[in-house]
Amino acid sequence: MFWVEVGKTTRRLRTWFFAAGLAALAVLPVVVLIRDHSPGGGPPFYQMIRHNGLFAALTAVALLQPFFLPLGAALLSGESIAGEASGGTLRYLLARPSGRRRLVAVKYGGVMAELAAALFWVMALGLIAGAAAFGLGSLPTLSGASISTGAGVLRVLGAALYVEAGIASVVAIGVFLSTLTDSGPGATVATVAIAIASQVLDGLNSFRVIHPYLPTHGWLAWADLFRSPVAWDAVTRGLVVDAAYTVIFLGAALVRFSRKDVAS
């Protein structure tokens, strides 16, 4: 059934519009940097693209993570169950029969796979653009020392995995909200609101106490992977928070959907 979800996504026109938009986002930093001669400023790792095109992949991810990724995650997860409900297909899927818990799990997996594909797409295009414009060489790290391109690629993949883990909590929240309503957009908006609220609170000093427990708090910790030696503390803490939110909300979705009357 998982491949059915993938198939459905690839056959939608909007998927390809999003892909085009993401492609533009991925190569934009490189294109701008080619003509930009002012030192300093710009998104994370932007200035370092000059030294090694690999960093363009990271800049693309950094551009994606704060807003577009949560938005996409909220869209896909919010409509995961509620979209089928409002379209009427949910009752036919369940009557097929597709077990309720299985359906939730497959929908969650499907959304995570789609987001991973989006991340990979953005990074690959960024890397290609960066390598084409600035070449690949050894990677200077944030702490000064250099690492080989091969090790660099490994860390970039690690960063991607960390970002994916970070969005897993938003997807879990979105899928849970999707089981509560028949309105895909409703669940999407609520999920986006939660993600944004988390980021806003994370930026306010008066809420310092709850910062470590907010789902978005550790999202940028992947930058630590580019120190030499790698600083694992923040990354580990972030993964624990991600796991907690995912388990709690996905669990809630499974339980809730197991008992829900499906009348739509």
Place this chain on the structure above:
Amino acid sequence: MLGLIFPTEGEVSILDQPVFGFEGMGAPALHRVGALIEEPAFWTYLSGRRNLEYFTRAAGSRQERETRLGRIDEVLSTVGLQDAAGKRVKAYSQGMRQRLGIAQALLGRPDLLVLDEPTNGLDPQGMREIRLLLRRLADDGTTIFVSSHLLFEVEAMCDRVGVLAQGRLVADGPPGSLRAAADTFRVEVDDRARAAGLLSTMAGVTVSEDGETPGSIRVQVATPASSASINQALVSAGIAVSALVPERESLEDVFLSLVEGADAVR
């Protein structure tokens, strides 16, 4: 019955297997059930064929899926959609979606078909085709459970009819049992006065006095008379009989009286 809405109490079983309690992977009995629930529903951005394909792949063992996928062409031509199967469902008319919904219900060669208004949205020819199809399937051994508000269709198609009112079964039996056997006839004759006179002398025949329409008499017939005997009597007396029509309660009246009866009990 299909595991969508949980009962407040009691159990539901289909084909001798329970329907609830399988929230993980889905009730096994449902693999042998084909259903049309309220309205057909599809992913409108996909073609008809792909919709069938994806619904098939959504569950079931590999073998079951392969079997069903192999039947897609067959069911599409059974419902008459073989030419339109490649078009997006967005472009389908209501009748086409209805046909696709029936195709989807038939895909697994189910032992039980649960159909909600199966001829909804179809033109008269389509309605007839579906009725014949269902009759054929029933004769081949499929159990078919149809919910319909078209009483004439129910009477024409079904072996057994049930009427639900306020959640209670107020009638249950062969369609003929719903209505009393006709005992009232309308006779159209060329000479009303003479016919009325003759009929009132026959044993068991009561001529109705209401609504005198020229050329038409309403009579109630009881033993020893019968419609044949009054026909014979009139013709032998030289009165031309142009029509002899049984007047029965309309199905609608039957239905309403059953339902209102249930209301009254409450």
